[in-house]
Amino acid sequence: MQQQISVITLGVADLARSRRFYTAGFGWAPVFENDEIVFYQMNGLMLGTWLQSALEDDQRRPGLTRPGAFALAHNVPSQGDVAPLIETLAAAGGKVLRPAEAPPHGGFRGYVADPDDHAWEIAWNPAWPIDDQGHVTFGV
Amino acid sequence: MQQQISVITLGVADLARSRRFYTAGFGWAPVFENDEIVFYQMNGLMLGTWLQSALEDDQRRPGLTRPGAFALAHNVPSQGDVAPLIETLAAAGGKVLRPAEAPPHGGFRGYVADPDDHAWEIAWNPAWPIDDQGHVTFGV
Numbered sequence: 695m696q697q698q699i700s701v702i703t704l705g706v707a708d709l710a711r712s713r714r715f716y717t718a719g720f721g722w723a724p725v726f727e728n729d730e731i732v733f734y735q736m737n738g739l740m741l742g743t744w745l746q747s748a749l750e751d752d753q754r755r756p757g758l759t760r761p762g763a764f765a766l767a768h769n770v771p772s773q774g775d776v777a778p779l780i781e782t783l784a785a786a787g788g789k790v791l792r793p794a795e796a797p798p799h800g801g802f803r804g805y806v807a808d809p810d811d812h813a814w815e816i817a818w819n820p821a822w823p824i825d826d827q828g829h830v831t832f833g834v
Numbered sequence: 835m836q837q838q839i840s841v842i843t844l845g846v847a848d849l850a851r852s853r854r855f856y857t858a859g860f861g862w863a864p865v866f867e868n869d870e871i872v873f874y875q876m877n878g879l880m881l882g883t884w885l886q887s888a889l890e891d892d893q894r895r896p897g898l899t900r901p902g903a904f905a906l907a908h909n910v911p912s913q914g915d916v917a918p919l920i921e922t923l924a925a926a927g928g929k930v931l932r933p934a935e936a937p938p939h940g941g942f943r944g945y946v947a948d949p950d951d952h953a954w955e956i957a958w959n960p961a962w963p964i965d966d967q968g969h970v971t972f973g974v
């Protein structure tokens with residue numbers, strides 16, 4: 695079976711606020727949007743930001759909580775890109791959880807929460823190759 | 835900036851239980867594992883399952899909750915693949931949240947929670963092409 699994730703959908707409280715974080719902070723462009731969801735075409739999968747009530751209805755599970763026990767990561771090309779992106783994300787409505795620094799396992803990274811408390815690790819990880827289309831390969 | 839997600843990390847309470855769900859249920863093979871994390875090479879990104887306490891330490895945010903306000907999706911090649919995979923995932927320790935059926939927006943899908951309550955939508959979506967390497971493209 696394909697080792698494949700087609701979509702990551704984040705539940706959001708305010709679609710415009712979330713959209714501002716992803717467009718002004720990361721600089722990403724939506725591929726589709728309506729009044730309850732925004733989709734971004736990512737590296738071989740979709741990122742969706744969907745009103746939390748609709749997401750709860752869809753999975754038939756009310757009462758989803760934030761911050762959830764997960765994190766997303768975005769890798770940048772060089773160590774010097776980490777701290778500026780974290781600053782830009784904070785200016786676009788994010789909250790710095792952990793400033794940029796070197797972790798024990800190598801590389802360089804920090805964490806920012808999006809306006810709905812979803813955690814993003816912003817990382818430079820020279821061991822993991824990223825191709826021109828953003829496809830990331832495990833490396834050690 | 836690349837529209838790129840390098841890693842999705844799920845916080846888990848029991849690494850062996852989680853590993854069984856992903857290997858026996860989805861049939862996925864780890865690319866790396868130690869006593870606190872398992873990584874799976876996905877379609878241009880990594881899926882990590884990490885002890886929740888370690889994930890909380892890493893993002894400097896204790897008290898992450900489950901089920902969080904998000905969902906992951908795995909798309910299958912045909913409508914007939916949806917229900918059998920949901921059954922296999924349930925047998926591997928998942929919990930069916932919503933049985934396979936046709937949603938208003940087309941296609942066919944159901945939801946399963948993994949053993950740590952993280953939601954997976956199992957979907958057939960003929961509008962979204964998937965290439966041989968599992969890269970998914972938005973379509974309408």
